[in-house]
Amino acid sequence: MASIGISLRPGDARDAGVVEQVMAAAFDPQWGEAWTRSQLLGVMALPGIKLLIAEAGEEPAGFALTRSVLDEAELLLLGVTPEHRRARIGSLLVEAVVADCAAHGVETLHLEVRSNNPAILFYSAHGFAKCGERRNYYKGADGRHYDARTYRRSIATRAIG
Template sequence: MIKLWMAPAGLHIEPGRVLDAKELARIHALGFYRGWPASEFETFLADRDTPIYVACDAKRRIAGFALIRVVADEAELLTIAVDPKWRGKGLGTALLKAVFEDLLATPARRMFLEVSEDNAAAIKLYGREGFETISTRKGYYAKPDGSQATALVMARDLD
């Protein structure tokens, strides 16, 4: 049985497949200075402890995705990315809600993430979804100009 969740703009969310790796790498590179290669996404997709949730249309054109890691009673949002033409439509929220719902069937009770302190849109999204900043990591992210950005470490309970 394939799990499906509803998403805005006529999209739905479903588990990622190994065949999605190239498209996930493309979308990730549009949102991050150092995008991850398709081979890394293939590795994640082959590991049941790193599920990927893809938002796509009926023809399976991917608009965005969320990648998590589950270890014991904790989950980590490794990355979330939405194609620029789909941003601002509630896809990030829908992806997080699908992740939270799916995690209810796991032992995970808390979720963590890191986000660049200058990524205002993501910080706003995470705040709306109950995440709170618990610490920082200075110089965590490289920026195109050679400088480094501080990461905010955020967390929220899942139950």
């Protein structure tokens, strides 16, 4: 699918409802990974936070939430609504995050993902390499524990001058 009609825009705390809407559709409740409104607003008040929203026409289709501190950044949340998946919206969001990191001197982008999340294939396709594991970090609705994996990718920072 082509990404015709998809646009990206920066967001802020006023978009918390939009993010909640996408999270509710994108994150399987089995894993309890969607943040609450107060978690979201708490994190969005921190320095270095950036929210990027993808819209299909007027409709929210995805978002990426990133936090950067000096030359490191973490992709905290990424989600695309099921009806808009495999249309490169996730890729557009990650590419925009990477471009923004490069423009602001971030050298490494980190993330953490549940070890059985198919998003791992997506992240691998985007140049992220596994760098660590947190045993039994997630607890599913089935009561079982699942490992978390940490990934990172280098950012080619833009040359100055």
